[in-house]
Amino acid sequence: MRAQQSKFLASINSSADDELNISKFGQEVCPPDVGHDSEESAKVICSLCRDPNSKDPVCFLILLQKSRLLSFVDKGPPSWEQVRQSGKDPIFMSTDTMNVSFQRSTVSRSSEMISSSQLMHLIQNAVNEFASNGSPREVDAFLEFVKTRFPSVRNIQIPCTSNDTMEKTASSLEAMEERMYSLIRGEMHDTLSCSDFAKNNEKFSTAGGAPTSGDADSLFLGKYIAALSKEMLDNPSASESAHARGDKAQLESTVPLPAYDGFRPPDCDGIYVSSCGHAVHQGCLDRYLLSLKERFSRRIVFEGGHIVDPDQGEFLCPVCRGFANCVLPALPGDSKRGCKLPISTVGPSDAAGSLTSSNRIVGSLHLQQALSLLQCAADVAGRKEILKALPMQRNGRIRPHLEYVFRILHGMYFPGKDKIPGSGRLNCSLILWDTLKYSLISMEIAARSGRISLTPYNAIGTLYKELNSSSGFILSLWLKVVQSMRSKTSLSLILRLRSIQLFVESICFGVSQTCKARGNMLCILANTEVEVQYPDIQFWRRASGPVLAHDAFSSLMWILFCLPCPFLSCEETFISLVHIFYVVSITQAIITYFQKHQGNITEMGYHDCLITDIWRNMGEYRVAQMYFDSNYIDPSGDIKDIIRQLSLPYLRRCALLWKLINSSTSAPFSGGSHVSDISSHATLERMEFAVGILEELAEVEELEKMFEIPPLDIVLNDELLRSLVVKWLNHFSKEFEGGKLQRVLHSTPAVPFKLMLLPHLYQDLLQRYIKQHCSNCGVVLEEPALCLLCGKLCSPSWKTCCRESSCQTHAMACGAGTGVFLLIRKTTILLQRSARQAPWPSPYLDAFGEEDIEMNRGKPLYLNEERYASLNHMVASHGLDRSSKVLRQTTIGSFFML
Structure with missing residues (x-):
């Protein structure tokens, strides 16, 4: 046994050395065949039984841990x-107490006490709205939910409608997403090919209304509630936990909202996932943990009992003795579905070469494409034919391995809130995606620091080198798991489609509608249990909030989460979205600079550009000066250099995300990482082969070339950009007016943790x-x-x-x-x-x-x-x-x- 383990460790060391050779990184591009993944996964052997012929699926050992790394970097070293x-x-302070008061005021403004008769009227209106569009089975499920959650409300009447009683044949959720992808691409093509391009610009820059219709929103939420009712049939404890309501109710919960990014664990910045890279069979691991429990008192020193608690699922890796508390299944069977572009919808103009050709001239930001994508996505998501075709697919039972992961994450995200998982309103993919987001941010921060020197090390090669590690591999596998779950249930799909509509209202139109303005359906969801802040309402509030109030990279990640799955691997989509949130990043940087700089704009020599637009409005938007801050800005420095420095972390994280999306590595220590390039091979190779420490501004320039971002002077004078930023500032000021802020959003350059x-x-x-x-x-x-x-x-x-x-x-x-x-x-x-x-x-x-x-x-x-x-x-x-x-x-x- 020892000889086998020694041989195994020797092979690991050998392959790890090859993997960490940066000169080989990115040179091989994986051909699009499934056989490569299968061949690679066959090399993964259980570290306990060491049976190479076993057909049982293996799971990789992972460690899920709470982290406050981002807060420490923003605050700076003491x-x-x-x-x-x-x-x-x-x-x-925990996020339950460190809240933005504008969120409290928004809630309080829309919170009104209503009597039982008013609640009865509200529910009856909701039933009338849904009955005219929903199917009979969905209306019945909707009523069942209302009766369970509001036992004091009785005698709800179902109106007689001419709605077709025949159930329409519903396609699978995966097919629905592919159909929506095709419709969005077609509508984008029609919009962008319009000869009157200036008119389209005016449409996006001056439109004051929101695209979501009341009927579509009512149908969205009606189907969501009906799906929840069906979910309650599988979880009777959820309905039993609903307490009886009194004679009064509130239109919206007054529970404080989380402060940072709208969605995270209450006592940390996020959850970081890592792995030693070793795998085990689930059955072997169960026997191993059982033996630890049995020998816990007798062999406390030998089996890690002095470190781990087997009752909490903690154990040491049998190979490297690394700490672990969970497992992640290797290559789920449906991880490849929904991750690639449908071949039938990709024409020559959609291919990667159209945006990454080396002779392409970068003239301006792709804001028009990004705005068109977002609004077309919202339009398609709100079509009645799409909504009516949504199948009411119940939550299938989660695989035992993933159920274990989800149970641990639930305990970290919602400690002591046992009602949430049984309610059906806790979306698995939502929490998994948030964990992926924070792990990427943490990986980018870790790549800034050297192992033997306190000098910052910001080379792109070092950033990509993190993805060659076992922790980088586990993020690639984590992404595949999330992709396999995003379209598993109708609840998950409806949550994402409605979220994209809320994001569009905030980004394209600069508006947020309150619960009361949204109508009856959302009020019902928000009032099921006033003291519980459910994740779906929490996430929808995050989506509808001002885009400037949140981290740009986090917003990019959430948009990618909400869009139909094929868009994730679409290079054209990725670059256009990177551009629009790059505008968010530089806008936050400019506001932060003026919060520190006390000089006059005329002394800086800028006239009629985004910088002067923000400067002229700083008096009106004084609340912005209190919200944005930085512990690393030198107000005497050039504003353009500071803008580029503060946007560097965003661009680095985007580069890391794209590498991860296109990674085809299916096992750790596989002797190389097969990653396709977003830009021309020549440009990316210059970045990957860079030796030594790149100057910060030089790295920004390389990343700007990579993402086809034009020079900053062109960006600052873009008319569409300037009108969009003014709209965002108005939205931000309106939502924060009259509030005393209890936190700030830090803009931080790519400084290492210290x-x-x-x-x-x-x-x-x-x-x-x-x-x-x-x-x-x-x-x-x-x-x-x-x-x-x-x-x-x-x-x-x-x-x-x-x-x-x-x-x-x-x-x-x-x-x-x-x-x-x-x-x-x-x-x-x-x-x-x-x-x-x-x-x-x-x-x-x-x-x-x-x-x-x-x-x-x-x-x-x-x-x-x-x-x-x-x-x-x-x-x-x-x-x-x-x-x-x-x-x-x-x-x-x-x-x-x-």
């Missing part, structure tokens, strides 16, 4: 000179912190521990008065379970992951390069940049639970310190 006493203000900025000489640090007193009992801290994430002084002591400021408690509040502490008296590092602790070598060494633990020799100690950079990179890449050096010394609690 300074060692600023002492933060324990027991003071909390470092981070722990606390420590002094070069350890004596300076020692003198400042060694005599600090406990804020609770007043005595000098016996073992002061300095949090390198926020600068707070804690203690690993378990004294009763100091328990609230212990390292473990602080790590949960500050880093969502992750803590990095410098033990002042010992000079070493304490790594905290929830209840798990591990020591780490001191970043301070003497003149001979040796540590002086507890300062017994009394030698001067100096900060070692290489050691500290290694620690920075490990934290930025979420590698504390994937490092064998850390895990070998990890224990539960403070065992190692005794």
